[in-house]
Amino acid sequence: MEDKNIQSQINALDKKLDLILGYVNQQRLNATVVEDLVSDLGIIGKDMYDSTVVELDKRQIEIDPSELTDLAVTFLRNIGNIKLVMNTLEMAVDLSKEVGPIANEVIIDFTKQLNTFEQKGYFAFFKELGPIMDNIVTGFKPEDLRELADSIVSILSIIKEMTQPEVLGTMENAIKAFNSMETESVPSYSIWRVLKEMNSPEMKKALGYGITFMKNVSKDVTIKNEKQ
Incomplete structure (x- = not known):
């Protein structure tokens, strides 16, 4: 055992x-x-x-060995700063990952809007503005533009007055009347026929408009001359 x-x-x-x-x-x-x-x-x-x-x-x-030593010392002394930079870079990368989808959505929406503008003809319209600008540049001198700048307030005031409903209605009626006229078959009027037509209500009203218009223009000219 x-x-x-x-x-x-x-x-x-x-x-x-x-x-x-x-x-x-x-x-x-x-x-x-x-x-x-x-x-x-x-x-x-x-x-x-x-x-x-x-x-x-x-x-x-x-390579100077002392420079390498200084570089190593500088690197070691700035380890905290390097770490801070790396942390900042990491946060920037994380932010880009979060912002990326949002930016993609914005780009997609912007592309769709551009496509909408193109379908509506915005780009073709602006393209046709090029020859107009060329004609303006070649047709006007810098002096003309300076004079236009000096008179722009008066021009805008005139345009503002022309956009009044009464003025637009009168201009529209005048254009319609002109378009309805057959310029090639306008009859000839003798003096007697003119005198006879002047007795018609339409001619009397037209003469009234014309005389009143000229009197108002003359009045405005007189007022401006007195101010000067």
């Missing part, structure tokens, strides 16, 4: 020793891998350093 217990303990010790040897072997393999990696990185770093030195020498660039 004691021999069996001793043999069991020996077998347990053998298993534990195998585990320990396996662990030691694994650690040795890991150390070998790390050593190989460090060796490879050393070779790569040396190659990069040599290549950098060659390129700097080709381009005749000299």
